[in-house]
């Protein structure tokens with residue numbers, strides 16, 4: 001059982017973040033936000049894959065105005081990502097966004113930050129401060145000799161100070177780096193200094209394979225220490241993969257116990273059936289099934305039965321056949337070509 005580092009709880013729309021609330025998975029759209037059809041369609045697909053909170057870039061007035069329509073047709077909280085223009089932040093809040101992602105230091109002046117903060121207070125909308133390697137001021141980089149744990153943490157504290165001076169505490173914070181060690185160290189250091197909810201992520205983590213490794217190590221290490229209240233896996237690719245991998249990270253640590261946990265062996269010379277094809281087909285089918293269960297598909301009668309017995313449902317394969325286990329007991333022996341259908345039928349009965 002992982003002991004969470006205690007943070008305060010804030011609400012992004014109706015989703016709690018921090019405290020004892022479940023750790024949530026976020027993603028970001030890559031459509032033009034003002035293209036309402038495309039943005040809604042992508043958010044709905046992300047919802048179907050288990051995304052809890054969505055973020056979208058708001059680059060102009062059209063994007064900000066679109067939030068109102070997007071919110072009416074989607075079901076998860078919407079975070080508006082604002083870079084420099086405080087007026088867009090205000091328009092996004094007025095049009096129904098559930099959270100703003102800004103860096104107060106990028107907004108330009110105290111007056112502008114105050115205007116955004118006043119608006120967020122009025123609409124009870126939280127702010128996510130998003131510090132990353134690319135957002136540090138020249139002053140801080142020079143002070144600490146580059147982008148490193150100290151400069152990232154000081155930047156995060158500076159940004160928080162700007163909001164706290166305006167009596168704004170409805171905040172969560174991320175402190176991302178593309179370097180996994182820096183990212184982990186920075187979150188650990190920050191979590192000792194503040195009790196705001198932490199949004200975890202490795203920034204600019206690269207394409208699917210690289211990001212999966214980096215994110216699993218970076219985000220996973222912190223979660224294992226109890227640090228982190230919400231997360232985003234960043235991938236150069238389809239945002240659906242970000243959600244799937246984010247959820248798998250949580251499942252691997254038994255933080256999320258939803259859906260099918262598929263266990264399968266890597267195959268070796270003892271495998272006498274086309275296990276890789278069977279597992280690939282099973283994964284595609286099982287992804288569409290809304291049940292919580294562990295399913296093991298194992299390649300041989302030597303090491304297979306052990307795992308197959310431990311799972312809710314398991315297959316241990318022989319030469320051209322497989323033996324199906326249910327809750328530790330053998331229930332049938334099935335020919336290779338009938339294994340997938342037989343397994344799926346048993347899943348339905350669970």
Ligand code: SF4
Nearest residue numbers: 265267268299300303
């Ligand atoms: Fe090989 Fe059997 Fe292990 Fe699969 S379970 S990798 S077939 S020894």
